[in-house]
Amino acid sequence: MRRKSGFDPYLALIVAVAQMVIARGASWGQAGWREPLDGRAFALLAVGPVMVLLHRRFPLLTTIGALAACDAFLVAGYAYGPTFISPSVLLFLLVVRGRRTMAWSMAGLTLLSFIGYAWTTGTRDFFHSGAIITAVMLLMVVAELVRIVNERRLERERTAEEEARRQASEERLTMAQELHDVLAHNISLIHVQASTALHLIDANPEQARTALATIKTASKEVLGEMRSVLNVLREGAPRSPTAGLDRLDELVERSGxxxxxxxxxxxxxxxxxxxxxxxxxxxxxxxxxxxxxxxxxxxxxxxxxxxxxxxxxxxxxxxxxxxxxxxxxxxxxxxxxxxxxxxxxxxxxxxxxxxxxxxxxxxxxxxx
Missing domain, CATH: 3.30.565.10 (Histidine kinase-like ATPase, C-terminal domain)
Structure with a gap:
């Protein structure tokens, strides 16, 4: 079960704003040893949010595109920091959306590109490389934990839905059984009493009248019990009291x-x-x-x-x-x-x- 894509534009906007703001601060803080921001820098910064927006449809291509824009930004000499956001977000999304093999493959490619850039620029420090590996691994571990939490939540929701469907099915079976019992008893009683009334209506009117009164009572009873059973189909309808042993005397009296x-x-x-x-x-x-x-x-x-x-x-x-x-x-x-x-x-x-x-x-x- 995947999440709806309605949040993607907002996430892309958040990434765009975060990269622009951090780029301004990083460029000011790294002035003198990194290149100032220009049109090409802002164009590269815009690639990441666009990749986030298109990520659901093209997960692999957009992740590669964001990583390429990040590398190009660094190779051009612009400030460290802002372009790391887009690749990190896309790696996180790959894991959360269930594309784990692709995510870990891209995480390995990201490590190679970052460490390769550091070594080509003369930063051959194993501590620096270890920091990069730690940061990427920490990101992936957090993404995996979030994925696990989401999957467990979805599993609980599915279990609850299945239980609700099972209970609804049992309720329908119970209602069908109730209707069968009510109809079978009362319709049979009505049939017997109607036959008796027709047979005795001329010879014994009083007994025929008693049979007709029984038919009236039975028909009223079946209508009432059917209404009680069917009311549960209406949302919010109260459940009427069901037949119990306290009504056996009435049942015996009506049986004829x-x-x-x-x-x-x-x-x-x-x-x-x-x-x-x-x-x-x-x-x-x-x-x-x-x-x-x-x-x-x-x-x-x-x-x-x-x-x-x-x-x-x-x-x-x-x-x-x-x-x-x-x-x-x-x-x-x-x-x-x-x-x-x-x-x-x-x-x-x-x-x-x-x-x-x-x-x-x-x-x-x-x-x-």
């Missing part, structure tokens, strides 16, 4: 079946456990209504110290099951996925003449 609800040691549980338990009971009642109409259903919740045990058992169909072939086939796998997501298990299968679903959901220590 003969259901016995038993609770052993009931107590508040973590929201994720309550939501999963509610959906498992809901899906089990939906399956019982679809595949075993007329059956007696027993729902038992055992609140243990380390786990919540859910058993939903029916006695078997007493009449034909008109909806048995209309399911999606995702009911039991969906319940099993909910249990597994919490580290629990779910077993479903025949039990005598009927069917039983048994789920075991582990409870966190703090809830015990």
């Amino acid at each position: 079946q003969r259901v016995t609800l038993e609770r052993d040691g009931a107590r508040p549980l973590p929201p994720q456990v309550e939501r999963a338990a509610y959906r498992i009971v809901q899906e089990s009642l939906t399956n019982a209504g679809r595949h075993a109409p007329g059956a007696d259903v027993r729902v038992r919740l055992e609140y243990g110290q380390d786990e919540l045990v859910i058993r939903v058992t029916d006695t078997g169909a007493t009449s034909p099951a008109p909806l048995s072939d209309e399911g999606s086939g995702n009911g039991i796998p969906g319940m099993r996925e909910r249990a597994s997501a919490l580290g629990g298990t779910l077993v479903a299968g025949p039990s005598g003449a009927g069917f039983q679903v048994e789920a075991r959901l582990p409870l966190p220590e703090e809830s015990s």
Whole structure:
């Protein structure tokens, strides 16, 4: 991931101003033994900032150009100091922008040119050469450290983005599962009650009226739960309370079946456990209504110290099951996925003449 080039003109301007100001001071301080500044000197000083401006597109050529302008400035006899800025900045940029091989190669060429100039002018001092090597190496080490810091920062940002995407994906999966459970239960209930109402509307109007009232309640419920799930897609929308075990009585009442609800040691549980338990009971009642109409259903919740045990058992169909072939086939796998997501298990299968679903959901220590 590379940085945007919007800063390059400002960096070129900073380098230009710094070189001009330092050139004035260095020329004044070195008057008498270095050449005064003239038009050619200012032209050479302008090469470096132009190379900085074009560096992103032509990294190697601009670095060579800045180094050549620096050498020409020194060979012409102008003051030491100002033209060192451009090559240093470009070497630094090569490292930071990930062109490390090119950067270290150009650093070696820079050392050779500077030490070669010193020796050709009679400055054959090993201390002076060591100072040049130290300065260039220090520049490269600092650039490498900055590069490492930038790469680690970018890696943290990428990790955070990936984690955000993963959480968003899990949230979408959860919403899809919630919508499936809500729709599967309530639409099946509406279908059953509508069939009952149509069958009894002439012979038993009161029972038909009860079925229609159940349809009204179920449709209102499904609309409310769908709105609660879909609200999370709107930015800043508050998350509505999700279904919990405190609503089991309402769920049983609306099911239109003969259901016995038993609770052993009931107590508040973590929201994720309550939501999963509610959906498992809901899906089990939906399956019982679809595949075993007329059956007696027993729902038992055992609140243990380390786990919540859910058993939903029916006695078997007493009449034909008109909806048995209309399911999606995702009911039991969906319940099993909910249990597994919490580290629990779910077993479903025949039990005598009927069917039983048994789920075991582990409870966190703090809830015990």
